[in-house]
Structure formats: structure tokens, C-alpha cells
Amino acid sequence: MSKKLANQLTAIRIALTAMLTAVVVVFTLIVRVPTPIKGYISLCDVAIVFSAYMFGPWVGFIAGGLGTGIADLLGGYAQWAPLSFIIHGLQGLVIALIARKKVVAKIPADASILRMVIAGVVGMVVMTGGYYLAGGVLYGFKAALSEVALNAMQSGVGVVVGIIVSKAVLKAYPPVRALAF
């Protein structure tokens, strides 16, 4: 590969990762869906799942971890930023690694729906379990249990909407395939 092409690819990758990080921040901070119990869930998981399905493990890890970490800093929950970076980063990484197995073009969104769901569920367990462990250390395991259901619901919505959105984006904007690595 020529040096110029390598530089172009690196520039694209940096631009892609930065843009998806910004998308994760925005989806965490301003995109909120009302729940039946008069609460809100954020769509950060949709953005993380989308990044992982479309662009693979590293973009999933960096955009997911960095995006939620920055969102915590900007949202007034700075104490959660390092934990969010690790937990959501791992969530993105795991989802992409499982989903893209046996996929020829290395675009996880090309995998079967079943594989994408399995990957999403494993990511959900990583996220919910990660926050449960972190919460348990910070404020007790019984108290941390109270958050598990809401985190699981948010992550579950993220997986379902993430799969639909990934397929929709692949149809609406086919050149996106060229950005995956």
C-alpha cells in the first residue's frame, strides 16, 4: 500500500471515529425516548450498537467508550466517565467481534439477524453486568441491583433499534460500506 493511500485511510478512520464519538455523545445527551413509567431512556446504546455493527470492533470500542465518557463529563456525572469508557467500550468491542465472525466483507451488519441479536444480547450483558459491578463497588450490590432492570431495558432497546437502523442505513447510504475497516 502506498504511503499516500495509507495516510488517506488513516484520515478517514480518524474522521469516522471522531464523528461516531460525537454521535454517541449527542444520542446520550439529547436523544431521549419517554418510557411508559414517565421516565426517559437515552439512545446511547443505539449509537454504540450501530457503530459496532457498521464499522467493527475498534470503532465500536473507541466511539462507544469515548462517547459515553465525554457525555458523562458534559452531563455532570464526571465520576462515571472512566467506568463508562471501559464498560461501553467493551460493549461495542464485544458486539462487533461476535457479529462479524464468519462475515466475508468484515461488516458486522452483514451478519444474520440471529447472530446480530446474539451479539447484541452479549453486549447487553457486558453493559448491565459492568454497571452492576461498578455500582456494587461504589454504593453496594443491593443498591446497584435497582439499576439493573433500567440498564437492561435501555440496552435491549439499543440492540433492537440498532439492528433496524444499521440495516436501514446500509440501504439508504450504500457508500458507507467503503468506510468500514
Next chain:
Amino acid sequence: MVTTSLYIAGRGFLYKFDPRAKLFTLLALTLLLFLGSNHASLWLLNLAVFLLALYSTNFKQSLQPLKTIIFLVIIMILFVPLTYRDGTVVIKIGNFTVATKEALFNLNLLVARFLGITYMATLFIWTTKMVDIQLALRWYGLSYSGTLIVTLAFRFIPSVADSFQMIQDAHLLRSASDSTSSKRRIVDVVPTVTAALVVALKSIPYMAMSLEHRGFGRDNKRGSYRYLDPQFGLWLHFLIAVVVIGVAYFAFNIF
């Protein structure tokens, strides 16, 4: 609207303290909070951090971190006593043990620790500009590309938020019924999110091109990151940080 910084213009030495030394102090004190189990020292540290927040900002602002975690503190008060059932009973209703001595001991420890971490992290964000945090991370070894990703992400947060808002408004305009209802918003989520993502993805090649135009990838780099230059030298700031951490360590372990 999305804000990209929580920096509050205030007064006090925390604003003059070097971000690198401040970050080091924050991490070390957080570690100490986990290692220490002396309640009096923990609350003393919390009081000191609260007074610092009060001095740096104002009374209303200094209560803000408490407001963000008050719900969790209530959850802790409700659930932590259920974790520790054995030991000396302190509060009892009929045959039901509400709290034991061990439960209250651990509740006090967890609340003090969580409050301390929350206040210290928030104070760090309030008194340090976001750009200085990025430069501090760069000094600690974050790669050139990594720092570039962070700075570009901050640059694009407002535009992604604006485009999402515009797409959402456009979708709401199409609805003839009650356009602001929750049901309508849920139905609109998938098309809105898809459109917002396509808009964001379409701008990536242009961003990559502008990076190349600005000299990214060339051997003779045209730009570099600013160097943080603290008053009286960086190592003096680190020395102060070590003294603060040492005093906290002494308080946690000796008293």
C-alpha cells in the same frame, strides 16, 4: 442545545493549579477514598472539597453535585441495610431488623466515598477548561491521533446535535395529529435516527479531506498541540499535589 464544557469561571487556586497535577491529585485521592475506612477522615475530606467548591463558585452551584446523586443516595439508604443483616441490631420494627451496626457503618462509608468521588470529579471539571484536560491527557501519553479524535469529536457535537434537532422537527411537522405526544416521538425514532446518522456519515469524507488539507499525514507537520505552561513551573504544582495527597493519606491512616 448541547454544551461542550462545564467549566465555570470562578476564583481560587484551583483555577491556577496545573491540569496535569490536578488530574494526578484527583486520581490519587480517589484511590485513597477506596483504601481508607476512617469515617471521620472521609467526611473531613468531603467537607474540605465542599468548602473548596463553595469558595470556587457559589452556594447554589456548590450544591449541584449533591443534587445529581441524591436519588442514588436515597437508594443506598434503602438498600445497603438489607445487605448486612448480621451483627448488633440498632433499629428494629417489630420482629424486622431495619439496620444493624455493621449496616450503618458500611452505609456511612459508601455514602462518604461516593459523595467524595462525585464532588472531586465535578470540581475538577468545573475548574479546568476542556481543552486543558485534553492537553493534560496528551501530556500523560494520549497519542496524537487519539487527541485529534477527541478534539474533532468536540468540534462536531454541536453540528450533529443541530442536524438531529432539525430532522426531528421535520418529522414532527409531517404529523397531522398531536405532534408532540410521546407515542409520536417513539414512532419517529427509527426514521429520525437513520436520517441523522446518514447526514453524519456523509460528512466523514469531507472531514477526512480537510484533515489532509491541514497537513495530516505529512512528514513535515503543520500543526502541533499547545504546551501547558503553569505559573512557577510544573514540578512545583506536582510537589503541592504530593503534599495534599500525603496529608490525606496521613489523615486516613493515622487518625
